[in-house]
Amino acid sequence: MSIEIKNLSHVYQENSPFEKKALTDINITIDKGDFIGIIGHTGSGKSTLIQMFNGLIQPTTGTVLINGIDINDEKTAQKAIRQKVGLVFQYPEHQLFELTVLKDVEYGPKNLGLSEAEIKDRVEKSLRAVSLPENLWENAPFSLSGGQKRRVAIAGVMAMEPEILVLDEPTAGLDPKGRDELFMQLKTMHKELGITIILISHSMEDVAKYAEKLIVLSEGRVKFTGTPREIFQHTIELEQIGLAPPQIKYIVNSLIEHGFTLDNSILSTEEAATEITKILK
Amino acid sequence: MSKIIEAKNLVYEYYKEDDNGKVIDKIKALNDFSVDIYSGEFLVVLGHNGSGKSTFAKHLNGILTAKSGTLIVDGFDMKDEKNIFPVRQNVGMVFQNPDNQIVATIVEEDVAFGVENLGLPQKEIRQRVDDALETVGMSQFKKRSPNQLSGGQKQKIAIAGIIAMRPKCIVFDEATAMLDPTSRKHVMETMQMLNKKYGITIIHITHYMQEAILASRIIVMEKGKLYLESTPKEVFKNVDELKRIGLDVPDATYLIYLLNKQGLNLDPTILTTEEVVNALCQLK
Numbered sequence: 001m002s003i004e005i006k007n008l009s010h011v012y013q014e015n016s017p018f019e020k021k022a023l024t025d026i027n028i029t030i031d032k033g034d035f036i037g038i039i040g041h042t043g044s045g046k047s048t049l050i051q052m053f054n055g056l057i058q059p060t061t062g063t064v065l066i067n068g069i070d071i072n073d074e075k076t077a078q079k080a081i082r083q084k085v086g087l088v089f090q091y092p093e094h095q096l097f098e099l100t101v102l103k104d105v106e107y108g109p110k111n112l113g114l115s116e117a118e119i120k121d122r123v124e125k126s127l128r129a130v131s132l133p134e135n136l137w138e139n140a141p142f143s144l145s146g147g148q149k150r151r152v153a154i155a156g157v158m159a160m161e162p163e164i165l166v167l168d169e170p171t172a173g174l175d176p177k178g179r180d181e182l183f184m185q186l187k188t189m190h191k192e193l194g195i196t197i198i199l200i201s202h203s204m205e206d207v208a209k210y211a212e213k214l215i216v217l218s219e220g221r222v223k224f225t226g227t228p229r230e231i232f233q234h235t236i237e238l239e240q241i242g243l244a245p246p247q248i249k250y251i252v253n254s255l256i257e258h259g260f261t262l263d264n265s266i267l268s269t270e271e272a273a274t275e276i277t278k279i280l281k
Numbered sequence: 282m283s284k285i286i287e288a289k290n291l292v293y294e295y296y297k298e299d300d301n302g303k304v305i306d307k308i309k310a311l312n313d314f315s316v317d318i319y320s321g322e323f324l325v326v327l328g329h330n331g332s333g334k335s336t337f338a339k340h341l342n343g344i345l346t347a348k349s350g351t352l353i354v355d356g357f358d359m360k361d362e363k364n365i366f367p368v369r370q371n372v373g374m375v376f377q378n379p380d381n382q383i384v385a386t387i388v389e390e391d392v393a394f395g396v397e398n399l400g401l402p403q404k405e406i407r408q409r410v411d412d413a414l415e416t417v418g419m420s421q422f423k424k425r426s427p428n429q430l431s432g433g434q435k436q437k438i439a440i441a442g443i444i445a446m447r448p449k450c451i452v453f454d455e456a457t458a459m460l461d462p463t464s465r466k467h468v469m470e471t472m473q474m475l476n477k478k479y480g481i482t483i484i485h486i487t488h489y490m491q492e493a494i495l496a497s498r499i500i501v502m503e504k505g506k507l508y509l510e511s512t513p514k515e516v517f518k519n520v521d522e523l524k525r526i527g528l529d530v531p532d533a534t535y536l537i538y539l540l541n542k543q544g545l546n547l548d549p550t551i552l553t554t555e556e557v558v559n560a561l562c563q564l565k
Binding site for chain 2: 020040041042043090091143145146147169172173174175176177178179202204205239242243244246247248250251254255258259260269270272273276277279280
């Protein structure tokens with residue numbers, strides 16, 4: 001499943017004193033099987049943009065095509081298409097409400113009118129996909145740790161069997177190990193189930209490590225698109241729009257300035273260590 | 282230096298109950314936890330999710346009360362309920378989500394919310410609100426609606442509301458977790474300024490190791506206990522140990538660690554980009 005956004009602009013509260021331009025002239029294509037990170041300062045339009053992906057917000061102008069179909073055209077099967085795009089909001093664990101993990105995850109599929117067996121199958125698959133240990137399935141969601149709760153919330157969206165999974169800051173508030181684990185989980189789901197993953201993050205270290213492509217937003221416009229290696233070469237431009245490459249990038253840049261012959265697209269500490277060792281030995 | 286906080290053998294338990302309210306499990310969020318915090322310190326608290334950091338923070342102004350152990354904050358014993366109000370005036374808290382902390386529809390009214398309840402004359406309230414907004418650099422926004430502000434700006438408003446109370450100590454419970462890099466930097470600069478210029482004790486809980494290197498001292502919590510305690514340099518050189526308990530180290534420190542594994546002999550306490558670059562230039 002692909003997403004194509006054409007000439008999209010969005011204005012909140014148009015023609016009122018509170019009119020605010022959220023997105024301006026966005027043109028992007030997301031291909032099936034992409035793993036995309038969206039970065040940008042607070043208020044750059046990231047959250048508005050991802051809500052366009054399944055029609056939660058309709059753009060003021062422009063079109064959103066999913067597999068070539070305009071999702072905001074009333075003549076299309078909007079509901080069916082939107083179900084293929086699962087959205088996980090910020091702090092999704094705040095939306096858990098059921099008495100047990102299993103009940104919470106089955107809430108969505110139950111509303112699709114599926115058979116008992118199908119529901120059970122989807123719920124179990126989703127909980128396995130997020131690696132939530134089976135001995136916790138009968139527990140109250142509120143008794144779980146922060147990272148576990150977040151997995152349950154993601155499983156709830158996975159149970160709808162989306163082809164595109166969109167996550168708004170999935171790792172905010174998680175510790176470094178929790179962040180790594182959740183990203184590894186998303187990577188695995190991406191690889192094994194072929195799901196397209198789009199996520200918003202404020203952690204430049206994380207998107208540098210895990211995303212295959214980045215979309216950089218600033219003041220409602222697309223500033224850059226490309227691989228993390230390409231994007232993070234724009235150190236100064238990124239700083240100007242409220243972002244900052246990971247520390248290792250600054251170290252590499254500074255070493256190059258001091259006469260070290262290093263590839264200026266290096267983004268991981270491991271890679272930097274290997275290259276520096278070669279020079280010094 | 283005088284102690285502003287003395288925690289001795291604190292124990293706090295969360296209960297897990299079944300449907301009938303019977304306790305089926307107890308989790309010791311604080312397990313015999315002791316620490317002293319000194320006036321004017323910039324203390325960073327590290328630890329993975331569930332290590333007890335926030336539970337401890339919530340004891341500092343009486344949101345939670347320990348089951349056993351003693352906690353003296355600003356000279357007051359927190360066991361005594363009537364001490365909670367005087368302590369809250371002196372120990373402010375800033376939480377993770379700025380949207381949950383804004384109560385008013387105009388910035389300056391939001392900043393005034395706490396200080397209005399201290400029973401001060403109107404003129405004094407006005408003065409304190411203006412000063413607080415000035416301190417965090419948000420004066421030009423005082424008539425604005427908070428919902429037009431960015432996350433970092435909202436956090437600064439939350440901080441201003443606390444500064445207006447003229448506290449001795451501010452606890453930041455993952456207050457930078459939801460912010461973009463620039464907003465994070467601004468909030469960190471605000472913390473450093475409050476610490477250096479006004480001598481306010483700062484306790485900052487974070488998962489960003491880059492922020493922790495600014496501390497005068499770091500404590501690492503694990504399983505409700507004090508696990509490590511030292512300067513950033515001494516704490517972060519324990520790369521294997523920190524990774525084992527789910528934490529990380531700054532890229533600079535990790536790079537040195539990897540290079541030393543390759544047989545180089547570099548100072549393992551290096552934390553910053555400049556230090557790394559200097560050390561490597563000397564080898565070249």
